Amino acid sequence: METKAFQKIYTKIIQITKATCSLRASGVGYEELAMVNGRLAQVVKIIGDVVTLQVFGGTEGIPTNAEVVFLGKPPVLKVSDDLAGRFFDAFGNPIDGGPEVEGEEREIGGPSVNPVRRKQPSELIATGIAGIDMNNTLVTGQKIPFFAEPDQPFNQVMAMVAMRAKADKIILGGMGLTNDDYLFYKNVFENAGALERIISFVNTTENPPVERLLVPDMALTAAEYFAVDKKQSVLVLLTDMTLYADALSIVSNRMDQIPSKDSMPGSLYSDLAKIYEKAVQFPDGGSITIIAVTTLSGGDITHAIPDNTGYITEGQLFLRKDSDIGKVIVDPFRSLSRLKQLVIGKKTRKDHPQVMNTAIRLFADAAQAKTKLENGFDLTDYDERTLKFGKEYSDKLLAIDVNIEIDEMLDTAWNLFAKYFSKAEVAIRSEFMDLYWKGE
């Protein structure tokens, strides 16, 4: 961003921390952008004539006589159809060697949708993965994260979901992506020949961490352009939101705010909600669906980041390695899609809800039988059968390499029921039993 003529240049910084610097200035608007020696910064605090700036690129090497110029506007993104197929950094500058995008300037982090102007989400997103489609069905306008350990293949699963979902646009917001993962996404998008549907805003681990704070807002401003102006269905992928929250805590820490749980800022819930709540279904067809990744440490979901996320998002998806079959599965116990009730049994076959619940209940019995086995107890005949069922259910339906239609998933489940259990053990409403029971 170039400096214009007649702009006032300040050259006296009075305080510098690792993420912020302060100076005396007047006529400055809250959340306005500034350039500090060529680095982009944003106003985060004004007390009298002392203005505190959050410097996105970090303050390393910033001198007290640095040139500070205020730009008179909050962060913006130029939006137009030309965004499609492009890769940008956290500031919205192209990183793919292509030209600058021309278009209307929109403030990022803009206002919220009036709740009465939303529509209740009702369109199913099919992924082919039964652990998702059957047990945790996704719906357009939903927001849902993968809660995953850093070593799990969440980026692969997310890329797979993105490619199979029938979205008009897919927007990737990468925060603290390793360069390898960035190249992985780029590769997947290119190989699928889907590049013209994809827009990426990427902050890699090579970039300063505070820059990440801009990525979700950039991605969602682009998403709102396509969903509102173009009435398209947009899928936004945000990875990794834990690194985003870490960046928030760095800034709040430098501003001497009192930390709440797990040294996170007290406003973490609102900060995350502002992002996730951009997920929306509009009555005229446009929608924004958010699939995010929140990495866990040691599987701890009570940590402030996954905990606050769980309260905001409409469910969560857990990946787990099932040692019995040697594959990664979508954990049916801990995963949940809150919006599935809006589509299962309505957009899918009527027996879907009961089949889903029954299979999970029997899988829970299998887990219990397994504990019994491990503790050296004798197994009953029922236990033996649940164990066999559990293994087959995991392999044929929960594993992430499954790619079938939903009706086929349900039929597979009915086959497994009849193979291992009696009618009374399955205990599904009699009218569905009459229709689908595969045994005698």
Add this chain to the structure above:
Amino acid sequence: MEREVKQTKGKIAGIIANLVTVEVDGPVSQNEICYIKHAGIDLMAEVIKVFEKKVFIQVFESTRGLKVGQDVEFTSAMLEVTLGPGILSRNYDGLQHDLDRMEGVFLKRGDYTAALDYEKIWDFIPLAKVGDTVAAADWLGEVTENVIPHKIMVPFKFAGKYSVKKIAAAGEYTVNEEIAILTDSKGLEYKVTMTQKWPVKIPIKTFAQKPRPFRLLETGVRTIDTLNPIVEGGTGFVPGPFGSGKTVLQQAISKQAEADVVIMAACGERANEVVEIFAEFPEIEDPRTGRKLMERTTIIANTSNMPVAAREASVYTAMTLAEYYRSMGLKVLLLADSTSRWAQALREMSNRMEELPGPDAFPMDLPAIISNFYSRAGFVHLNNGKTGSITFIGTVSPAGGNLKEPVTESTKKAARCFYALSQQRADSKRYPAIDPIDSYSKYLEYPELQEYLKTNISEDWIDQVLRAKNFLLRGKEASEQINILGDDGVPIDYHLRFWRGEVIDFVVLQQDAFDDVDKRTPLDRQKFLLETVLGICNIDFSFESFDEVNPYFKRIINTLKQMNYSEYESEKFNSFYSELQTIIKERK
């Protein structure tokens, strides 16, 4: 209230997120409302701290673009709601602005729409006569709002006694037309319309007395009504980790509870959940009136992406509307989801003002704020001998699912019913996930309620409930023993104990909120079900070996569940019932 002529004015001196400091030129009061003049729009804010000439205000909007030196005008009024006919079936934001009347897809700063429809004509019927002596909240007349007899009352702000000088004849009026003239003891005249204002942070206390509540509030949710009932005018709270079914439970209660008016405060929660209410409530029929649920419902929506400062206001706005309808002698059900978000909003502000923090960085006075709020619910005798009630159920979202955190602990001290949602139950899809052993209803110990249950359900109802709870507890103990010692390491009787608990769990406690029949169980059916299930639990079935117990009880549970899915006393229901009797005879 009209703004006063001599206003206090100020200029912005500092901005940190939604906390703004203002240098003022005159008197201000705590919690006074002021407006920031920004680029042709007024942004509403509330005074939360005063330090000499420096006033701290929390802005109910985004503060983006605000500058030091901008003008601020004070109103000398606290945050007030507008009360009058036309509140029902509205969707408000946290400050009682009508969301449906706002323009555009996105919320615009400073788009403050009116709470009531000032054009709408109401059929007014006078209830008071000229010469009557009246006081605040006495009924002057009535209009019909949807199906609710909406009383037009002497404004709550009127202190002392008044005499009715003039009352409008029956006929059509808008809310702002004069419907009565009252004179005070000095002979001064006061014009009364159908609307009035009231500051949300001050409880409306214009009732004669507040006795202990005694009447059961039927919710149709078996684990509540049967095991831990809530009463008209009672308070309860539902803490639970995410994914444990708080919202589904609250929505079930809001749809089914025996209330005249339902006020729902969606406080810092998901927008799609509010949209679900917007979409469903105008469609669902109220089983009691045959009209649509939305006609008796008001929604206060401050979803998690709406301004944080309005979150606190939203619960107070909801409570004040509830108090208004209670004063008309109505049964009001108030639901707030979730009070934790409100506490977090308090924490954010306290943090920005650099106050010394209490536990988990929450403000020190959090317990006092919560208990004050819960105390505004209750069953009351009005001055005219009629009764009204506010039953309040709040959800709490404990950080990390840990019930030892400050919001849960403070609420536990204030609320009388505790519905603990258990992660373990939710994980095994045993919904509603209310833990039958940890949860309690203090009202069950009230002699007033015990008397009511004896008269209205049956003489030995409470004994039966306690027996059911005992079976559940013994079932849990037996299950622990079996897990430690193994299926064949315990006497068969332990298996029987375990399965008796399971029958109660699967058949009485678990309820399918998405099944048309099962979702709502009327009290007489609950009585039948509990008696049937206890009847089974009391039988000493004979088994040769433990592995016969499991399949046998599974058949019993399956049959009872099929009954739960069938219309009460329908042909299908009766055939499952006789099937059940056959199964029971096999082993008796």
